[in-house]
Amino acid sequence: AQSVAQPEDQVNVAEGNPLTVKCTYSVSGNPYLFWYVQYPNRGLQFLLKYITGDNLVKGSYGFEAEFNKSQTSFHLKKPSALVSDSALYFCAVRGYNFNKFYFGSGTKLNVKP
Amino acid sequence: NAGVTQTPKFRVLKTGQSMTLLCAQDMNHEYMYWYRQDPGMGLRLIHYSVGEGTTAKGEVPDGYNVSRLKKQNFLLGLESAAPSQTSVYFCASSYRQTSGLDTQYFGPGTRLTVL
Numbered sequence: 001a002q003s004v005a006q007p008e009d010q011v012n013v014a015e016g017n018p019l020t021v022k023c024t025y026s027v028s029g030n031p032y033l034f035w036y037v038q039y040p041n042r043g044l045q046f047l048l049k050y051i052t053g054d055n056l057v058k059g060s061y062g063f064e065a066e067f068n069k070s071q072t073s074f075h076l077k078k079p080s081a082l083v084s085d086s087a088l089y090f091c092a093v094r095g096y097n098f099n100k101f102y103f104g105s106g107t108k109l110n111v112k113p
Numbered sequence: 114n115a116g117v118t119q120t121p122k123f124r125v126l127k128t129g130q131s132m133t134l135l136c137a138q139d140m141n142h143e144y145m146y147w148y149r150q151d152p153g154m155g156l157r158l159i160h161y162s163v164g165e166g167t168t169a170k171g172e173v174p175d176g177y178n179v180s181r182l183k184k185q186n187f188l189l190g191l192e193s194a195a196p197s198q199t200s201v202y203f204c205a206s207s208y209r210q211t212s213g214l215d216t217q218y219f220g221p222g223t224r225l226t227v228l
Contacts, residue, residue, distance in 0.1 A: 006155075009153070036219075041221075042221060043117070043203055043205075043221045043222055044156075044203070044205075044219040045219070046217070049216065090155060099144065099161060099163055099169070100158060100171065101146075101158070101217065103148075103155040103156040103157075104155050105153055105154055106153075106155050
């Protein structure tokens with residue numbers, strides 16, 4: 001079965017500090033992994049995805065994610081957080097059936113000035 | 114280019130009433146999806162479509178029906194609304210790629226309350 005886990009409901013970080021939002025996955029076959037961000041009262045916006053190749057994936061707004069096959073993880077990172085990064089972040093995996101995505105429960109990121 | 118739009122943005126229903134949510138995309142995408150978002154549960158797939166005239170069940174299809182009569186539109190219907198269907202509904206669309214490695218584009222959501 002395909003699934004994604006985001007172990008932290010909320011992450012708090014001070015502006016200017018590095019941030020990490022955690023994601024682990026379970027999937028049959030090669031994983032296709034995604035991060036999306038949701039601002040209040042808005043739909044989800046694509047940040048980045050891992051298909052194959054380099055384990056470090058760079059995406060929008062200075063975010064990057066590190067794929068670790070042995071730990072089945074795909075953590076979202078940013079070297080220096082901004083207050084405007086405060087939002088809800090979702091990790092997703094595309095399942096064996098290419099037609100379906102499986103989303104984590106979301107992590108609320110709070111960046112304080 | 115409006116992307117993915119959803120109608121209506123808000124709706125309040127009484128138990129047993131019916132309604133249809135409309136999703137439209139102008140990106141010529143093959144695939145379209147309906148999700149519901151509930152606190153602490155992320156997004157759960159209700160139904161999806163891989164092309165005009167085709168639909169398939171997702172994780173939580175019970176109580177919902179869908180239709181894809183035109184490529185650009187994907188309708189979600191509730192025949193007899195229940196309080197458990199109170200949620201925020203998101204539509205998404207994506208290109209068809211043989212590798213299946215496409216990105217989804219989301220609409221702004223419909224907030225539905227069933228009393």
